[in-house]
Amino acid sequence: MANPVTGARAKLPDIATIPLLRPSYHWRFGSKVDEIRKVVLSESPRRRSYAAMLIFTGRQSGAPAFTTAERSAMWRLAPCRDGVEDAVHHDGRFYSVSYSGAVEAWEHQANTGVFLSRTVGPRLPAGDEEDADRRDRRKYLAVAPDGRLMAVLKDRKWVLVDRHRPRDQNACVFKVHMLDEARAQWEEATTDIGDMALFVGVNTTLCVSTKEYPGIRAGCVYYTDDESSRKEPEPDRNGAFRSSKDGDHYELQDLGVYSLKDGTVERVQALPRHPRWPPPVWFTPSM
Incomplete structure (x- = not known):
């Protein structure tokens, strides 16, 4: 990834390690998602102690993907029924909101390397x-x-x-x-x-x-x-x-x-x- 203002660069895991992406005949990679919407960082990846959360577009895109500096060789998918619409890092953990209005806090499991979530508060209104x-x-x-x-x-x-x-x-x-x-x-x-x-x-x-x-x-x-x-x-x-x-x-x-x-x-x-x-x-x- 690159900072568009300063030009500074930091290496994240290859997107080919994301299970939602698969080889395609016409393109180097095809995917089951429209595009990558954003990457949320816990801190600058240049400090070698970061965690990152990757969000895809589309309600049917499924789970978010996570990586950490300690396990930087690949992205790991985490269970999420509705698909993550937005996320933020705060107080040592990631928070996400789904397309249906569910807000969850994500905790890193050091022994397995996976991220698990718990619900935070009632569901937000998502409209009709x-x-x-x-x-x-x-x-x-x-x-x-x-x-x-x-x-x-x-x-x-x-x-x-x-x-x-x-x-x-x-x-x-x-x-x-x-x-x-x-x-x-x-x-x-x-x-x-x-x-x-x-x-x-x-x-x-x-x-x-x-x-x-x-x-x-x-x-x-x-x-x-x-x-x-x-x-x-x-x-x-x-x-x-x-x-x-x-x-x-x-x-x-x-x-x-x-x-x-x-x-x-x-x-x-x-x-x-x-x-x-x-x-x-x-x-x-x-x-």
Whole structure:
């Protein structure tokens, strides 16, 4: 793997050791999955004491794969009925959320090298069963500055976009839940997350304190489009399809700020759009 900002590289096990991948006649490797969505690290692999969790796309993709520095020659699959949608490393273990809303904590078994899970709290809402596989509905995990585990639920609805030029548009909306470990319950914090702000997208979900980063707006979710496989245009409110050349309709899918307090969306004009570019990602510099 490579750091796209610094160019630093670190070696992970060969993907050929993943049981879901198999030799293909036309390609070097074929697979039972759409693509690898992300790799979650416990710490920098350059320190030689890391663990890594690999997540595939698609609800039918099955189990996540794990590796550690001590057993770095291969990836090991772990049992998971619903498929992992997102994961985060916190307090010495991996936490994952499945497509059906189950949140689990994964523990490494030193004697066998495998990772086993236990359920954390009740199942998160996953929407209607017929909509469970919708690509525009997502679940993310994050860790608050005070150490609490957070779940962020994304959907798409008609909302008020850009307070300076008010108009309705089909854009992302978010709900936030925080885990009460003592009661093993999720508490919904839809409109108030205090001085915190969230960053969600195709890479690791972040939760930061706006007191430490005054340029960031409290109570907001900063989001990027994380549907790298989406090719087709989507209909507007009147049922008409618009191309990526139409501007606003697709710019908001790329980069926006959602206010949990009033439910409005404000676009961030930072990056030009190109149909072949991958989704933008967030990164935190370490200095």
